[in-house]
Amino acid sequence: xxxxxxxxxxxxxxxxxxxxxxxxxxxxxxxxxxxxxxxxxxxxxxxxxxxxxxxxxxxxxxxxxxxxxxxxxxxxxxxxxxxxxxxxxxxxxxxxxxxxxxxxxxxxxxxxxxxxxxxxxxxxxxxxxxxxxxxxxxxxxxxxxxxxxxxxxxxxxxxxxxxxxxxxxxxxxxxxxxxxxxxxxxxxxxxxxxxxxxxxxxxxxxxxxxxxxxxxxxxxxxxxxxxxxxxxxxxxxxxxxxxxxxxxxxxxxxxxxxxxxxxxxxxxxxxxxxxxxxxxxxxxx
DNA sequence: TTGTGTTTTATTGCCTCC
DNA sequence: GGAGGCAATAAAACACAA
Numbered sequence: 001x002x003x004x005x006x007x008x009x010x011x012x013x014x015x016x017x018x019x020x021x022x023x024x025x026x027x028x029x030x031x032x033x034x035x036x037x038x039x040x041x042x043x044x045x046x047x048x049x050x051x052x053x054x055x056x057x058x059x060x061x062x063x064x065x066x067x068x069x070x071x072x073x074x075x076x077x078x079x080x081x082x083x084x085x086x087x088x089x090x091x092x093x094x095x096x097x098x099x100x101x102x103x104x105x106x107x108x109x110x111x112x113x114x115x116x117x118x119x120x121x122x123x124x125x126x127x128x129x130x131x132x133x134x135x136x137x138x139x140x141x142x143x144x145x146x147x148x149x150x151x152x153x154x155x156x157x158x159x160x161x162x163x164x165x166x167x168x169x170x171x172x173x174x175x176x177x178x179x180x181x182x183x184x185x186x187x188x189x190x191x192x193x194x195x196x197x198x199x200x201x202x203x204x205x206x207x208x209x210x211x212x213x214x215x216x217x218x219x220x221x222x223x224x225x226x227x228x229x230x231x232x233x234x235x236x237x238x239x240x241x242x243x244x245x246x247x248x249x250x251x252x253x254x255x256x257x258x259x260x261x262x263x264x265x266x267x268x269x270x271x272x273x274x275x276x277x278x279x280x281x282x283x284x285x
Numbered sequence: 286t287t288g289t290g291t292t293t294t295a296t297t298g299c300c301t302c303c
Numbered sequence: 304g305g306a307g308g309c310a311a312t313a314a315a316a317c318a319c320a321a
Binding site for chain 3: 071
């Protein structure tokens, strides 16, 4: 297998030391842990050692031995690294050494490759998470719009029924209760578009003893109410939420971190690069 | 061919953990 | 304090349109 060779910046960095490394900042000899250096005499793979720094600038030397400033890993090397990354994306020292030996690379190069690979994975994961969240948001927005529209329809129906009810009361002097249970009004109510709202209308109009309805006492109550036709607490407790929606304060499953926990459960499954759920090392920024 | 955008390899500095 | 991780960044390598 062709090995990725060391990358030399052929500029002498003092004494007879060569700076060994790639891009990123000035090629200045540094004392940090990332600095890899060697004397010319330790030059690997039978490279010639230079009699003087000028040799390093000699076109012949440069072309023959250092044609590249930065060398990419070979396809085979990358494949093996990818395979290893799939197995475990963190690198223990032993595995790093083994991989480096196997691939003919410096352990540092293997470590750098893993570091960069984790960064790429994280970037891609963020993109995937964004897509999933945006899709969920769009769906919720769509549901929300439907609920708003349905709410407006119901309000208008209630207003219409109330008007008829009062008109009949004034007209015939009859008790208001029977007017609500008459056929035409029920037919109107039956026009409500969704099963949820239909059931709500039926419940509110047909339940109770002796055919009494929400319109008797409740009717006046509703008329007096200016902001909403529904007693908010009762409505929220009884009315089912649209598909996929879940109340924020759901103490039963202690899952208050997420507004729509099941949605995020799905998201979590899709997070994985291959398998279900993000790996343990992944955390949200 | 050349300009430009993207990807890959590598460095640096800071942070955390042991 | 040293080792290793991560974010930010540099710069070479590569891709591709004009």
